[in-house]
Amino acid sequence: MYRGQDEVSLLRCSLAGETEAWGEIISRYKDAVFGLCVGFLRNRADAEDITHDAFIRAYVNLRRYDLERRFSTWLFTIAANLCRNRLRYHRNHPVVELPDQIRGGPDPATVVAREDRHAHVREALTHIPYGYRAPLVLRFYNDLSYREIADILAIPEGTVKTRIHRGKAMLKQRLEECDAS
């Protein structure tokens, strides 16, 4: 019923309490929000939780959304804030992340067989501090502009550029160390 409707009319229907319209919004944005959460948190279970919570929170607070802004930017801001809170929580309540093979993910042999350069990048990304990782994810996964990243992370645009530059330098160094070993 709502498939094919434009975003603004979906949001208007959602405001009127039509949760099915909100379901359509979710199906359009769930990959983007989940990708942001995975990139920020580097933990699949947490990313699933936060993606779910972000859509609930966005719906409940939908009247705060300013139509002048891009909806995606507003939604990503909510998700980014939730991720930040979760990371803060984990700083006080550390968890031990299980390796992929224990979680039932692809085994190392398969990864090697696929010549997984991407696995190295993801591993390297995990070791980059959050303040540098978040702008990299928003830039290269969510394809956002510097201005939008600055809005979402509540930092100046110049800082975003600097952090992306330094984040990439850290990533590059880590990959080169990995290659050397």
Place this chain on the structure above:
Amino acid sequence: MRSNELDDILREALRQEVAERSSALAGLQEHVVAELGDRRPRLRLSDWFRQLVAPSRGGRIGQVCVVGGTAAVCLLFGFFVATRLAPDPGAPALRLSPSRNPDGTQEVVFVLPALNATNVSVVGTFNSWEPTALSDEDQDGIWMASIPLPPGRYEYAFVIDGRWWGQDPLADEYVRSFGEYSSVRYVGRGGDGA
């Protein structure tokens, strides 16, 4: 490694990671919609007011009723507050301004509400802790006594049907000695006679 190459690898790595894990998102919208149930986006105060004065089925008359009703409620509330806060000229103030006597003393009023009491007195440094009776002539439960006192600092307490009551709400401060509170009133500079 060139910068563009790193950008591409990073982009591709993140997309692949999400693609591998996106099975976790199957049914997300159904879960969220079910959890939301009949909930509606939360109303903000400004939206609430806008809805209140927005044209409704009742049209113009409905709006006038709403605005008029709100104004009437505000007026009633204002009247209520004004009548509660304004002093009633017929009623005694709880703490009367002391009048200065020719001998330099001031009439200091001690007043205490004690609805079910039969005997209330005040004891203090001004009467060497010997009871001075308070009276309740109109039987309204408010006991009063006016005692002429020269300027100074006075400790005192009420005795209500033989029980010590040392925390007079109208006192300037309290002191505690031998496990009992007493009230303190300053007469003269900075106190009742100021």
